[in-house]
Amino acid sequence: MIKICKYLLLSLLLLSGQRVLSENITELPSLPPAQVLLLLSYEPLFPAADRIVTTVQRELSNNPQRDITLHVEFMDSDLQATPEYLKAYAQLLQAKQQQGERYDLVMVAGDGALKLVVAEGRKVLGQAPVVFVGVNDSELIRKLQGQGGYTGVYDALPVYEFMALMRYLYPGFQQLHVINDGLPRSALRMLQLQQAADSLNQKLVVHSLATLSWQQLADELSALRGEPLLLLSAYMDVHQQVKALRESNQFISHHAGSPVWSLSSSGIGDGLFGGVVSDLTDSAEQATGMALRILAGESPDRIAVNWHSANLTLIDARLAAQQGFDRASFPPKTQFINDQPGFWQNYRNLFLLLLSLTIFFTSVGLFIWSEIRRRKFSDQQLDDRTELIKNILDSIPDIIFYKDRRGTYVFCNKQFVSLMAKDPIGRTDFEVFDQETAEFFRAKDKEAVARKHVNINEEWVHSVDGGVMLLETQKTPIYDKRGRYIGVFGLSRDITELKKAQQNLEHIAHHDVLTGLPNRLSLNKKLEYALNMARRGGELLAVIFLDLDRFKDINDTIGHDIGDLLLKDVAHRLHNSVRDSDICARLGGDEFVVVLSRIDGEERIQEKCDQLLQVISQPYSLQGHLLSVFASAGISIYPQHGNSVDELIRNADAALHKAKELGRNRSFHYVRELTDSIHSRMSLEQDLRSALEAHNFMLSYQPQFRVGESVPRRVEALLRWPHPVRGMISPHDFIPLAETSGMIVELGYWILRTACQQFLFWRQQGLMLDKISVNVSPIQISSSFASTVAEIIQHLDFDPRWLELEVTESLMMSGTTEVSQQVCELRAMGVDFAIDDFGTGYSSLSKIKSMPVTVLKIDQSFVRDINDDVNDYEIVRAIVLMAKSLGLTVVAEGVENKEQESTLHRLGCEWVQGYYYAMPMDGEAFYQRYFAELQ
Template sequence: MRALIGLPLRWLRRVSLALIVLAVLGLAAEFVYRSALDVQRDRVYAEFQLAASQHIDTLRKRLDAVLDLQQLLAKHVDVSGTGSAAEFSQITRPVMRVHPFISAIVFAEVDTRASGTRYPVRFALSDGAWPQPGAKLNDEGPLALAAIEQAVKHRTTYATPPLSSPDSDRADGIRLFAAAGDGITAVFLHLSDLAESTLWAGMDPDARDMAFTIVDATDDPTHAAEIYRDTVSDGFETAYAEAVPFANRRWLVIATPMPKHYELAPQPSVKRQRYAGWAITLLATLIVASLQTRNAVIRGHVQRRTAELARSNQMLAETNATLEAEIRQRIASEAALRESTTLQQAILHSADYAILLTDNTGVIRVFNPAAESMLGGRAADVVGKRTPLAFIDDGDLAQMAEESGEHGFEALLATARHREASDPLELDLCRADGRRVPASISVSPLVDATHGHITGYLLIAADITHRKAAESRILHLAHFDPLTDLPNRSLLHTRLEEALDTAATCKQPLAVLFLDLDRFKYVNDSLGHQAGDALLKAVSGRFRHCVREQDTVARMGGDEFIVVLSELEGRDHATEVAGRIIEALNAPFDIKGHRLTVTPSIGIAIYPEDGDKADLLIKHADAAMYHAKEQGRNNYQFYERRFSTSVSARLNLENRLRRALERDEFEVYYQPQVETATGEFVGLEALLRWRDPEHGLVSPDEFVPVAEDSGLIVPIGEWVLRTACRQNQAWRSARLLDVPVAVNLSARQFDEHTLLGTVAAILDETGLPPQRLELELTETLIMRNPELTAELLDAGKRLGILISVDDFGTGYSSLAYLKRFPIDRLKIDRSFIADIETEPDDAAIAQTIIAMAHTLRIDVLAEGVETVAQLRMLRNWQCSAYQGYLCSHPLPTHEMTALLRGLRAAHMLGLPEVGHA
């Protein structure tokens, strides 16, 4: 029986050392693996958090755009009213085309005489929009009614929680209500369409790497109403959430990774590290076990030999056998110890993490090379002399002692045990040179396998400097513009609100400056967006030098900037800063080899006389900025109440222009161009006119600048070009006239890269020969970028069309450039022709232009000829042609056709023709 019991005990004694090696090295391998896995997961989560934050920022900008749109619509209603339902639909239809997730835009009049909280309303609806006429907004339920009451009470935009649409039980829509005039505007949004088009912008669903869930957590965060959810499997460990305020509600956007994206499973390199550690551990265990087994076998042989020799010399044999056994056992033990020590040293030297082993009192016994590199100390100066507390700041130690109730090394152990149950212990470790290193620290006890006592502690520290830098970068991107590094719109509102609170407390004024760079679009169109970005960075750098340290310079977006002047000393202070900014931008910028000069238009609003809210001050400064543009740009204007009316009138005119293009309210008048020598028609100039049904004939000086700024001049100009070509071809077909028709080009049309393609398509569509079309460009336009102009004009000449320069003499043309450009005709501006009879200087300028054109073999046409005396002088100077009231006023199509028929009849009968002088 004893023999049977003794067998397992002997076997355990043989492998006891191997088990110890297996436990110690296996524990070290697992610690290294866990630390590497934590670093991998930190990096994956930082990448996922950055990507999710960028998507959510896109959603936030789209929501801000919807709110800006509704505020603009409310402002329009305040100034101009809604008009008829058809007019209201005409205004809102383009908005719904641009934002397809908007299912309806509604205006409702509020009857304040009604009792209770019910509001009888009437609707002005967009075409096909829900709800049907005759419905009431308060029929939507108490949630919509509450939002209406808040919007009317506070005069700002309020949103409802998610509501069900009439054709679905799913809460797939919200309502935005804003006070406007005597009522409210309501915008109906499809939430799924909004989220899908914003978060992914048409991206292939198979290419998405994360899914989003949006909930409304305004009222009860624990029972938030779901707004939108992607179809995705549950059970992912990684998630990122961000709150998005929207129309006095608080949305929570939650991002989770799609399957096979941002996975937290161990990467192959981490797994290989684990497998390598265990392989080394098992190899060391097998070596130790083999040595112990071999020792036992040898001992058995010695015992058998000793038994055989015992018969002759038992005492001597027993002594020799015992001595030999002890010697061999000691040799084997020493060899196993050397091998174990070598393996441990290899692991410690190859690890990428700082590894410290201490005894029970905390004195460091092992300090690996990674720890020397990370903490800046030598092992010889640390081992046996110091504890890990030497690398921890005194303030952090005091805080750990206060939280744990322990002191010294025990406080560190207690804190590590508490943190490892939830989050790793993160500290800024102090290097020997005084520099601080952020680190993630794990502390584990080393337990004696035989007695179960703690023999020391293993500390593993990982440098998390890169992770901390990524977190700091993400926080910076949330509040600063990535291009100029100026505060963005979000941080601007925060700082402006704080400045307003301080101003209200100290009873000090405050100024908001709204800056817009004049004609910045031309830089992007001519030199590219990289040059535009470089110019914006250079401009923002000069802005910083024009204000004090306590002031704020922020970028609103595009080429718009906001300057907040706190602790304002008076209006003169705001005037001084605005003048300093204008002066700072006067110096040219060297951008990609080009010397560029940019000018600002600045609007100024003062607290408290121009408003006491952040949004109101920005709005009024914006209105003043538009007035500065109307005053010729490159100046500043203080806000006046009439500016809001001017902005509304401009918006109304822009809406009428859009309607005029759709309703075909434009007309083309034609003015003849006559040869000075013979009186024959040599061309016609097409002139745009607008006959508004309500206001009659609108002056081009009134509506053309608005069309230019809004971009409507591009489709309007294309319509003029097509109409003039079609009519000229009709006169050619009727054999009434066969001369070129001249069409003016605006700067916006000239900047369109599809200009020549559009011209070619219109010529092909109308059948007009290219040589019967003349494009007129102003002198300032062609000299804006001579190199690009030369390329475009050369391409036009290859197409076969004629090129003329309008208003010549008013700009800054260079004869060298005029010689390079393929120009067919110069048109002398009417300002030089009007007084050539009485002003010798004007006569000399006109005569010089004619002589110069003859030298360059270019035809000359004089504009604004109204008297016979002017015509005689032009004949003497050999001016090729003229146009003006002396020959004919601009005529509508039917009158010009009648004139041409009369000229043809007179020619056939041999009578004197109209227009001969």
């Protein structure tokens, strides 16, 4: 708009000295230009954003039926599309609307932009029809279709096409490695990828930056060889270290031992090997075509949403050659980038130069010819054009003015006179404004002249109603044909409301929305500054980590509205109880942090902490509820408890947890022992290794009964670890440690050998059981598993039909060749397999029939509430019916009372185990109890 105004004003100034060449404005268009807003979720430098904007601009400019003005807004919300951010951005748009911008149609690109229109847009944009593109949230689109006024192109993530490409290039590959960062923006993509993998029985191995640092990720990727690797999202690691898009792509491709694939075109050709990506150019063309149809009068509700966007297979030809891939190994229609230039690439620039020269000289000739024609009519149309230009400038809502080289106003539009209540023509700033304002304006004029370029500044002025408004003024020096300075052109826009909206957005980014206190981001910055000051002054600094006791009970009993009011009051009390030099912040939930600086001594820290706890414990009167709430606090002190922000907050948090363990409503100073628990796991691993070498484990045995019988026919072997110092350690604590350390393999064979020996002893003593069940960890299933089990059985002269191995659903559903081969070998020997904790995994009932199992064990979580929860009852009933139809045995775990046994028997479950019958016991106790019953 500024360029148009400058052109029109220059034309007005030069009309008296020369004839203006114009023929296209002899007639005004019958319709005003259509106003179209293009709202993008991305930042301006994102490659997809540039592609969408360029395509939309090109397609709209090619429309011959009506002039269209395109407004482009970038939300930069790819990582922070929170409701608060969307609301604040909507206020920013509303402030711009107040400047006179109105839209006939809105095009949105990206999920965040569509969510903004859905959540806040109708308040700001009215009933303007909406056309979307690049939206991946199908549920949101289906929800909007029922509201009317929405249509567009769905950006389907090409996960199935990508899987097909991987199977084409990597026949028989076992698993697909995926890099993800766990941020909200990638959750939907990860869900779609997982659903595709499940439907194709494809195993995914996720390398998540939510749990890994960048260096740990590099170490894992460097070990990959010959397996496909997909980069889904990598922006921030577990330590919140951020890498930009290009830096992240190049880091991963540099450290990966296999080619890195992508579902986005960004990075392909700049480090990434290739991938299947959405054709955003085609989608943007289709969406723009829908927009033009709507602007032509067609209802958006009659234009169907395009659910099938086009895809492209992109490959970096240079990397493909380096990795040994031949072009013929890729599917047809594959597009290659970074390719060796052909004839056209070699001579394209020369051809374009010749074409440009031809066009240039042709244009010059046409220009001269048209110039002669236009001059014949310029004198007659001079007065009409002058009046037209003046009317156009007067219709612009911004202030427009022109001053000559002496600072005298030569021209201004009506908006200047309306807002200032003064006509400045023929006068200087000193005659129109007060002395201070006039001197400021004159200084900015000189600054623009000195820079010889546009100069932008903000200035406060008094309006006609006596109020104060903030103007954003752009001043541009004007020169004549000889390059001599002749004056200053200015354009001023009222940005008072816009500035307020920007300040509000900045406040939201650094403050907690509910309480107004600084948030975690602001706390880190303020605490870092306070630490630097403490280091410089040699002073103490304390971090007090506060957490309300049993705050969840208040939310659950009285409601979250009262809970929010309580948090506001707590924040207000804490803020009023500290000095201006201290810091008071809310981290989220019911967690607060107070930082005390410039402290005289450590005793002052405890006094202040006790005071804060006392302030919080005072009663609260909230909407008729009189509440009392207490808090616990953890304290860490600089420098003895840490030298960095993270260390001080982490140690204060550890002290807080200790205070809660001691009974709550108290404070606790950090001590070194709190972090020693980290070393406890290392110590436990060493003890586990020692116990394995010394065979310090023991087995307990829990019987399994047929309903109505008192003597068991089956038994399950359970591992126990009596630690000489820590006492009996739960398997839930040491089994995962054994799996991650690899000791589970040796331990598992010891369990199998010991259980089989005990079973043989019982039978030799006359206790004739039918089967013994032993749990097997997925880590144990290797290429030698079946042969090792066979050696143990043969060495003990143990009948394989007596042995039953319990495995997890996920192991049986993995479908890997190695697992299937090992299971089939054991099944051929006569060993049975059971699925443990059935119903808690992700297996499909329809696939059970293809599994080589004979027993399903119903997890005790379903049995526990079978008489109280109709869902648990129906699940158990479905499992029993399905198992019977497939000829499988069902064993119910965790039966604790007669009512559960009766219900299971009524449903047809014939085998049970649990505390109602017997607790796990050692081998001798088991023999003494049940052999006596046989006698």
